[in-house]
Amino acid sequence: MRALPSFRMLLVAVAAGGLLAIAGCGGNGGGPTPTATPPPPTPTASTRTSSPTVAAAPTTVVTPTPSPTTAPATPTATPCPSYTLVPQVGALGANIAAAASRWNSWLGCPVFAVGTSGIPVDFAPAEIGDVGWGQYAGGQIYLMPPSTPPADDPSTPYANDFERLTCVVMHALGHVLGYADGSAAAPKIMRPLDWPTWPPTSCSTPDSP
Numbered sequence: 001m002r003a004l005p006s007f008r009m010l011l012v013a014v015a016a017g018g019l020l021a022i023a024g025c026g027g028n029g030g031g032p033t034p035t036a037t038p039p040p041p042t043p044t045a046s047t048r049t050s051s052p053t054v055a056a057a058p059t060t061v062v063t064p065t066p067s068p069t070t071a072p073a074t075p076t077a078t079p080c081p082s083y084t085l086v087p088q089v090g091a092l093g094a095n096i097a098a099a100a101s102r103w104n105s106w107l108g109c110p111v112f113a114v115g116t117s118g119i120p121v122d123f124a125p126a127e128i129g130d131v132g133w134g135q136y137a138g139g140q141i142y143l144m145p146p147s148t149p150p151a152d153d154p155s156t157p158y159a160n161d162f163e164r165l166t167c168v169v170m171h172a173l174g175h176v177l178g179y180a181d182g183s184a185a186a187p188k189i190m191r192p193l194d195w196p197t198w199p200p201t202s203c204s205t206p207d208s209p
């Protein structure tokens with residue numbers, strides 16, 4: 001009977017070992033704790049140390065653009081005096097306007113205009129005396145009295161001849177501009193002796209018949 005207890009002890013031992021084995025193989029936290037995965041290495045900036053080679057820009061030859069030759073020249077600004085003529089006799093208006101227009105065209109600027117305030121233009125009254133063919137004094141223009149006959153036609157008062165009267169007005173306007181009688185530097189209308197007849201029978205410009 002000795003063997004029986006031994007056998008029972010063996011069974012108990014085996015059973016206990018099995019329990020131990022089962023306990024030893026339990027999956028409740030017995031394994032190794034997983035370690036944290038290390039972060040990947042931070043990339044360094046070494047890849048930025050070498051700059052890409054920049055290709056040299058091709059040299060651009062700048063050809064100077066020639067100035068346009070068709071541009072109009074800037075006109076030179078010249079002072080243009082301004083005078084307004086005021087007819088004192090209605091019939092003189094047309095002669096004054098014509099004389100002013102001829103001077104303006106010849107001078108290239110609007111020197112003379114006809115208006116209601118400015119330089120009075122009138123025939124000289126008897127008490128004025130000799131005013132020549134056209135006098136400018138004291139801010140007033142006096143013309144030879146209309147009954148005065150031209151030298152080449154004593155029978156016809158010059159004031160009845162529109163062109164001759166206009167030429168006399170042009171002569172007077174020359175005095176307004178500062179030209180003296182007979183001045184070689186003045187246009188011909190200021191030199192009565194240079195005309196075949198006086199007052200001229202035609203004076204399309206201050207310097208020509």
Ligand SMILES: [Zn+2]
Nearest residue numbers: 132133134181
């Ligand atoms: Zn004069």
